[in-house]
Each structure stands twice: as structure tokens, then as C-alpha cells.
Amino acid sequence: xxxxxxxxxAKLEEEQARLEQxxxxxxxxxxxxxxxxxPMPNEHEGSQADxxxxxxxxxxxxxxxxxxxxxxxxLNDVRSGLDKMKHNVFGICQICKKxxxxxxxxxxxxxxxxxxxxxxx
Numbered sequence: 001x002x003x004x005x006x007x008x009x010a011k012l013e014e015e016q017a018r019l020e021q022x023x024x025x026x027x028x029x030x031x032x033x034x035x036x037x038x039p040m041p042n043e044h045e046g047s048q049a050d051x052x053x054x055x056x057x058x059x060x061x062x063x064x065x066x067x068x069x070x071x072x073x074x075l076n077d078v079r080s081g082l083d084k085m086k087h088n089v090f091g092i093c094q095i096c097k098k099x100x101x102x103x104x105x106x107x108x109x110x111x112x113x114x115x116x117x118x119x120x121x
Contacts, residue, residue, distance in 0.1 A: 005085055008109040012081050015109070019075040027068040037072050039065040074110075081110040095120050 027037035042060045084090040091100050095117040104111050104118075113120055 005090060008090065008105060009082065009085055011109045012078050012085075016075065016078045016082070019071055019078065023068060023071045023075065026064040027072075037068050039068045077110040077112075080112070093117055 023037050027039045030036040030038050039061060041057055042064070081090060091105060092098070093100055093114040094112045096114065098114055100111050100114045104115055
């Protein structure tokens, strides 16, 4: 089985751009480490002394933090997939070192394992 690297590279690059766009809505790049994202609080009108406004702001910040965390994890997986292409190890299971199934890569080009080891990492 031969993996179509260019096809999967295009898919990963497209997903990377989409993830970065989604992240920019809830987070900003860390100025001291541009590969990390920092969740942003939402802007609120009204008095900061109003405890309901403060509670809403905290809840929205926590929501943004959770969303940013999930998106950043996926973005790191996508970047890892692109990096594997540069090192000629893309499409190789990290557990058994066999080729990852084409249908698995099609569903998730950033997959790190074959179907047999899907829950191993």
C-alpha cells in the first residue's frame, strides 16, 4: 500500500488553517511562545461590580479555555502529522511500525496509530 502524501498534506494544511482561524476567535498566540495559545476573555459591557456580569465573564473565559485547549491539541496533532511527512514516517503506526490503513488516514490524516492500536496512546 502506498500513501498519497500530497493528498494528505493538503488535507492537513487545510485543517491547520481552519484550526488556527477557530483558535483566533477564542484565544491569542502567546507572545513569548507563538506555538501556544492563551484563552481570551470576552468583552462585556456594564459594571464590573455587577456580580452577574463578573460570573458571566468567568464562565465565558472557562468555556473559551476549554475550546482553545481542544483546538490546540488537535492543531498539535495536525502539525505532528506534517512534521512526520518531512521525516518520512507519515502513515506509520507509532506502536507496531506498520502502515496505517488508508481509510483511517482518510478519516484522520493526523492519526498516529493503526486501527489495531487506536486506543493505545
